[in-house]
Amino acid sequence: MSVSKILDGKLVEKNVELKGWLVTKRSSGGVQFLIIRDGTGTIQATVHKNEVKGRVFSDTERLTQESSIIVKGVVKEDKRAPGGYEVRIRDLQIVHLAEREYPLAKKSHGVDFLMNFRQLWIRSSRQTSILKIRAEIEKACRDFLDENGFVLTDSPILTPSSCEGVATLFEVPYFGDKAFLTQSGQLYVEATVAAFGKVYCFGPTFRAEKSKTPRHLTEFWMVEPEIAFCGFDDNLKLQEEMVTYIVRRVLEKRRRELETLKRDLEPLKKVEPPFDRVSYTETIEMLQSAGYQIEWGEDLGAPHERFISLKFEKPVFVHRYPAKAKAFYMQPDPENPEVVLCADLLAPEGYGEIIGGSERIHDLKILKQKIKEFNLPKEAYEWYLDLRRYGSVPHSGFGLGIERTVMWICKLKHVRETIPFPRTISRINP
Ligand code: 4AD
Ligand code: MG
Numbered sequence: 001m002s003v004s005k006i007l008d009g010k011l012v013e014k015n016v017e018l019k020g021w022l023v024t025k026r027s028s029g030g031v032q033f034l035i036i037r038d039g040t041g042t043i044q045a046t047v048h049k050n051e052v053k054g055r056v057f058s059d060t061e062r063l064t065q066e067s068s069i070i071v072k073g074v075v076k077e078d079k080r081a082p083g084g085y086e087v088r089i090r091d092l093q094i095v096h097l098a099e100r101e102y103p104l105a106k107k108s109h110g111v112d113f114l115m116n117f118r119q120l121w122i123r124s125s126r127q128t129s130i131l132k133i134r135a136e137i138e139k140a141c142r143d144f145l146d147e148n149g150f151v152l153t154d155s156p157i158l159t160p161s162s163c164e165g166v167a168t169l170f171e172v173p174y175f176g177d178k179a180f181l182t183q184s185g186q187l188y189v190e191a192t193v194a195a196f197g198k199v200y201c202f203g204p205t206f207r208a209e210k211s212k213t214p215r216h217l218t219e220f221w222m223v224e225p226e227i228a229f230c231g232f233d234d235n236l237k238l239q240e241e242m243v244t245y246i247v248r249r250v251l252e253k254r255r256r257e258l259e260t261l262k263r264d265l266e267p268l269k270k271v272e273p274p275f276d277r278v279s280y281t282e283t284i285e286m287l288q289s290a291g292y293q294i295e296w297g298e299d300l301g302a303p304h305e306r307f308i309s310l311k312f313e314k315p316v317f318v319h320r321y322p323a324k325a326k327a328f329y330m331q332p333d334p335e336n337p338e339v340v341l342c343a344d345l346l347a348p349e350g351y352g353e354i355i356g357g358s359e360r361i362h363d364l365k366i367l368k369q370k371i372k373e374f375n376l377p378k379e380a381y382e383w384y385l386d387l388r389r390y391g392s393v394p395h396s397g398f399g400l401g402i403e404r405t406v407m408w409i410c411k412l413k414h415v416r417e418t419i420p421f422p423r424t425i426s427r428i429n430p
Contacts (some may be wrong), residue, residue, distance in 0.1 A: 004040035006042060011075045018045070018186065020069045021123070022098075025060075032060045034089075035082075036071070040123060041256075044078075045071055045087040052233035056092050065105060065152055066098040066123075111216040111414070119430050129257035130417055133250055134406045136172055138202075140249040141223045141400065145200050145240050150225060155185025156199040163187050164298040164327055168207040169245050170218075181206035184262060186329075188382055189226035190360060192396055194387060207217035212415040212425055215352070217403060219423040226397035232331075236317055236397035238374045239355055240273040242400070245317055247271040250409055259415075263411050266347055273277050277317045280339065283308055299325040305352030312348055319343035326373040331359040331394075332366070345398075348410040354405050357398025364388040 001014040003303045012204050020038030027033070030049035032411040033040055047060045063069070073089040104124075105116050114121045121127055144154075163184040170181040185201035192199045202223045225238065247268050258265060278286075284296050287304055294304060300318070308318065320339040323332060330340035339366070342358035367388055371381055406418035416422040421430065 001180050002040040003036070003038045003043045006043060006075055006085055007041055009077075009085065012077050012085070014075050015072065016072065016075055016087060018043075019070050019095075020068070022063050022065060022069060024065065025063055027061075030087070032057070034060070034071075036069070036087075037123070037125070038234060039128070041083070041398065042297070043083060043085065043087060044081040044090045045073065045089050047092065048091045051088070051353065052090060052092075055275060056089070059092055059094055060089075063094070064126065065097045066103040066120075068095040068098075069093065070095060070414045075190055081197060111416075115416065115422075115427065116429070119397075122420060125260055129254075130406065130410050130412070131259040131420060132257050133254050133391070133410055134402065134418060136250050136254050137246055137405055137409065138221075138223075139240070140246040140266055140403060141247075141402075142202065145225055147196070147222075148197045151192075151196040153196065153199045153201055153258045154190035154203060155182060157182050157204065161187075161377065163329075164207070166376075168209055169209050170206050180195050181273065183207055184222065185224050186226070186397065186399065189224055189397060190329075190384070190395065191387055193226040193228045193397075194391055194393075197228050215302065215404060215407065216418065217415055217422055217424055218417070219415070220400040220404075222399045224397060224399045226395060228395045230359075230392050230396045231394055232319075232343075232396060234336065234345055235359065236275075236319075237273070238279065238398075239317075239343075239357060239398055240275045240315070243275075243345065243355075243405075246405065258390070258410075261410055263409075264362050267313070268409065271315065275315045275317055275345070276312055277319055277343070278308070279319055280321045283318050286311070297322050297324065301354060305344075305346050306350045308344040309348055309352050310350050312346075315342040315348055316346050318346060326358070328376060329358070329367070331361050347404070351404070351408040353401075354408060355398050355400045359394065359396040362388060362392045362394050364392070412419065 001018060017158060018038055019034045020035060023035040023037050025034050032047040034045045038044050047057060049057050070093045071089050072091040073087040076086050076088050078086045104120055159182045163186055172179050182205055184205055185203060189199050189201050200223060204218050204219055205222045251268055262369050284294060287294050299318045320333055321342055322338060324338045326340055326342055330342045332341045333341050344353045344357035347354045371378060385413055403415045403418040407415050
């Protein structure tokens with residue numbers, strides 16, 4: 001039996017067996033109060049001296065925090081118990097008596113200390129809530145795309161060339177040659193999209209991000225849909241539908257976890273299409289008139305995104321960035337080739353970019369020219385140019401960063417809690 005089923009309230013007066021771990025224990029008179037977690041939730045269980053064998057009571061006395069146990073007992077409704085139910089224990093078996101000094105026993109540890117014990121910290125109710133929401137978001141991404149006719153095509157992790165700029169490449173030795181960890185599966189879904197029409201990849205991506213910020217990881221997960229015969233506007237429509245689908249799914253299935261995190265639900269309930277669209281040029285004007293020192297041509301930084309994002313209640317698209325500030329593969333705007341047909345989706349409440357997307361260059365000549373302008377090694381992109389030689393079509397796509405999305409939906413201050421084992425410039429352990 002699972003804790004979550006007991007908390008649903010349909011097992012009152014029934015006999016249950018629970019397998020789990022001890023969170024805390026206290027005793028009062030002849031009663032011991034245990035808080036037990038089993039991965040689905042936490043529940044109170046009580047051992048009454050006059051109701052159990054002496055062995056059960058003395059075993060309970062020996063229990064240390066995080067010991068693993070199997071208990072049998074009867075479910076009781078009890079308003080005083082957290083969650084409203086408790087298990088009145090009849091029998092208890094110790095599977096493993098944990099060592100006495102649990103490193104995280106004290107409540108007052110800083111995040112850095114907790115991160116050093118991430119292998120244990122992930123057991124806490126706050127961390128399990130975040131990671132359950134993450135899993136729900138990942139499932140929602142897949143469900144949305146699968147239900148809409150997309151084919152999952154996995155992209156390689158070891159790659160011969162860069163997608164998002166050479167500055168953040170991780171190099172790995174490759175049999176006397178070198179390879180790079182993928183920064184994005186995009187170039188490969190641009191190939192599979194010509195085989196299937198609508199595709200996506202979903203996997204880990206890597207960037208040697210040299211700056212230490214609350215929203216940068218060096219290893220993060222991205223879902224990247226790509227659509228053939230799709231222009232800039234249809235790409236944005238797909239993004240607002242997908243983000244709305246994700247938020248609704250979390251509100252529907254992970255309400256208990258959002259409540260554990262004390263997440264204000266009102267801003268999430270407002271998420272629905274359409275999202276506002278502002279151009280990069282308008283954005284620069286808004287920033288300048290608010291006193292920010294930023295010139296047309298510069299990429300937006302976290303404080304700029306935060307400022308814009310706080311101006312809107314829902315996620316907002318910032319579109320048509322200067323070509324020079326963005327990646328080589330983006331389609332120039334036919335009305336102004338200084339800017340490209342791209343958009344970043346900024347999450348509200350100050351969060352900033354969670355999606356980067358664009359229409360891709362489908363013309364061979366323009367793409368060759370761009371590869372040259374960006375000083376990229378031409379040979380490494382020959383295979384990619386073939387996609388413009390045989391059956392080239394206008395196509396678009398985007399990448400949604402899972403951790404940034406979890407960070408926003410859970411309303412966290414730092415991205416490191418959104419992934420089981422975060423990797424940053426200053427952390428590769430545990
Ligand atoms: O904007 P980016 O760099 O876009 C791409 O990689 C495109 N090739 C995607 C595509 O069109 N298929 O990254 C996409 C998203 C960002 O919006 C952000 O959510 C996330 O990936 N991201 C990071 N998340 C955590 N740590 C980092 N260092 C990240 N860099 C990007
Ligand atoms: Mg981006």
